[in-house]
Amino acid sequence: MTTAARPGFDAGLPPAKNMQGSPTPLSVLGPQADAARQRIRQQFEAGTSARETLRALCELADRNIQQVFGELLRVHDGATQGLCLLALGGYGRRMLFPYSDLDILFLFGSEKAEQESRGLIAEFSRTLWDLGFRVSSAGRTLEECKRIEEDNAEFHLALLDRRFLAGDAALFEKLDAKVLPASEKQARPFLRAQLHRLTKERITRYGNTIFHLEPNVKESPGGMRDYQAAVWLRQIVEDKDDRRRNTAAEEELSAAALDFLGAIRCFLHYSNGRNDNTLTYELQAAAAERALGVGDGAARTPAEWMRLYFRHARTLNRQLLRYMEQRAPVPLTLRQRLFNAARAAKLEPEHGKHFMVRNCLLEVIDAPALADRAITYSLFAEAARTGTPISREAERSIGYILTHPELSARNKEMSWATLRDILSFDYPGVALRPMQRLGLLTEILPEFAKIDSLVVRDFYHRYTVDEHTLRTIEHLQELAVPPDARGAHFAPLWKTAERRDLLVLSLLLHDIGKGMPVENHVTGSLTALDSAARRLKLSSEEKAEVHFLIEHHLDMSATVQRRDIFDPATVSAFAESVTTQERLQRLCLLTYADIHAVNPEALTPWKAEMLWQLFVATSNHFSRTLDRDRLHGPDELPLLERVKALAGGASTEEIERFLEGFPRRYLAVHSAAEIAAHFALYQKLGAEPVQTEVLAERHSFSLTLLTADRPALFATISGVLAGWGMNIIKADAFANAAGVVLDTFHFADLHRTLELNPGEIERFRKSLANVVNGKAALEPLLKGRESASRARTPKVAVETRINFDDSSSAHSTLMEIVTQDHPGLLHEIGSALARLECNIEVALIDTEGQKVIDVFYLTAQGNKLPPQKQELLREVLQGTLA
């Protein structure tokens, strides 16, 4: 912060007298000062700490100022009364860097004293310049110091660090003990607001990040300015509880960070020969070579050394942000106090009495309760679920418990179920950031420590690896409301992605390998997954999915860059590697986030568009080639063996017969255990021709039904579901070569019938079997549901579109319907298809909010639908769905 000279204050008058003839003339002082500076520099380069160096530089400046001032006073026959010199800003704090300016204030007792001192001050300033000190001075009378200059906040902030140098000590005492305390007390809100403004402007100017390839160690976030701003905030704001005071541990970290950055700044000044605080690439290498700021003196690579820099920068930045977040208590009127008291009574504490939301932040009410880690974890889960940040004070409370093992924490281990919740909510980054700051993330995932502050030293990667990882997750969560056009296409993918927990876990682990001594970082990341999966007890399917995402996390980007994505062969090959729509969606989101988090410009609109085009082409490939590739039992030996092992006693031939003819997608979306369960149902068809299984899932239910194919089967099943008030979210309908249909429906229990009455599940299954078997009618079930289903006004209007495609499949006509969702919709579509004698070979049903996207592979009498039938079907469906 610079101190502007007061307008009208002119130190440029010619001297009436000078120092010639003084006991220590300029000709002596000059070389003495130079020699002292040289000595200080040599000591610094020999290993003296920054703290000692700054102290020595400050003492050198003080001595020379006092000597010159004393000599000039004598020469000018002046008394000190009415004039004193103050050190301000960095000089006042005794933090004087080799090429920093000396911020000095000339304080006058009166205007008369100011007039009389002009000659002396001019000579003083020139002499100091001649001695090699860069002086930045201002002048004020005592009276002027009582006023707050609203356009000069920097001056008042610099005054906070005032220090007497020379002259009228009584005058200084008056200023320091009486005048300034009174005016500063009055000016607190102004100073605090100005400091906030100046700090926010500075942080914004530097991109709101501590991560710069060539940081400015003074001005960048995480630099020395952050430390100073935090100190000033503490000074300005009156806090009776002194909540802002650092703990001893925080003070130690802060002091270490200051020492480290101080050493860098001295080094930069000496290396550049001027007040240049930019830590360039070249100087990073030089600093690393001499292990600057590191006690052990062992040379490091520039990347390793910068890792230390970013750790210290993070410490100072966090401290500042904590102070800036806290609001200073503002004196309230009685009316305001009463109003606040009444309002406070209405604020419901979240989760009982342990934490609550205040000022849009999660605050801890009952800090000792945090000794039960289950409560701490539930706080993070709440943050991830709602997107409400945890306050810095709450973090401090958690941090205190974590760093005091004598407090006997309970329920320390975080289960996969708990972590899974956090990762699957809409705002996982809001929890993961504070978890990382507190060291909790590395406690749960020790593998993450390998990339802590790890620097990738090139001009493309802006952030350290851990920062990049957290940013990938934040870029996903911001798709809830995409900040710009680049995310527009991908927002629906994030909203509808299944198993987001596995996607986020993949992102957490995908670059761990960069912190391991391996040739290919993907290999290292997969090794990290092995240990993480074992510890968290992931299921084999979960681990396999994360394994795939990590192993192939660069594939989509590479395909976009190196292949022709409009070539069907490229799309086909890519689709083969990805295998399912669900995995494609996760991989696409991972790729979007990974590119976006490299640096702010990495995900150009061009790249985002290319990524989207590849996603669309591949997605369409999946839905249009379902019946192209059918299973042939003897070709699936490994699967047959696994299913046989799980099926207990079944012959290989039986299993082959079951699998023969299902679309390959069946294998892609079901695990071996699920296939074995389906086979078990298949084996019972002889005894009971309709086999069903209903399972509760996290937020829905699934129905699996096996039976022999028959007319209107799909319409019947979906009708029963509609009749029971279930809303179908997703469905697959497959048939094998023997005409056994395997339909899977995922549905929402809108009226909570099954959820609240588990016994109803059996009744539902019986009802379904009876209707499918023709033992019960469907119509009575549907009565009463129809009016209810149409009564609700949709939030978003979706236009109905029906497209036919005769070219994608060799055997069937593809029909894609996009329309407005409503309960009973699938029954309506199925009924229309049945009425027109269209056979459903394969069906893929999906929902995206209020939009339904259904793909049917249809035949009529074993052939594709003739054009007239397509048109008739279109007409009937348009009428039904209108």
Next chain:
Amino acid sequence: MMKLEAIIQPSRFESVKDALREIGIEGMTVTEVRGHGRQKGHTEVYRGREYTVDLLPKMKLEMVLPDALVSRVVDTILKTAKTGKIGDGKIFLSRVEEAIRIRNDERGENAL
């Protein structure tokens, strides 16, 4: 001196860059662009919505070359960027009056 601008398929960019490096061409300016010539656009229908790409993604390479190198660079690009399909792109050449290195005021071919 000649300025060379080449519009190529994105999928050929890495090969072209590597091939140019092999013949000693390191300096170039690369831009992600969109456009079309005779190559038609592309329309996909996804979930009931049409996504038309009528300005297709391409990569533009620009470099200024000494006269003696132009022919070799053109041949290299032609060889590595070609797929034989419509949409492979084009190369444009134009004469350059002067080139100046900002750092040290070097001029002419010495500045390249």
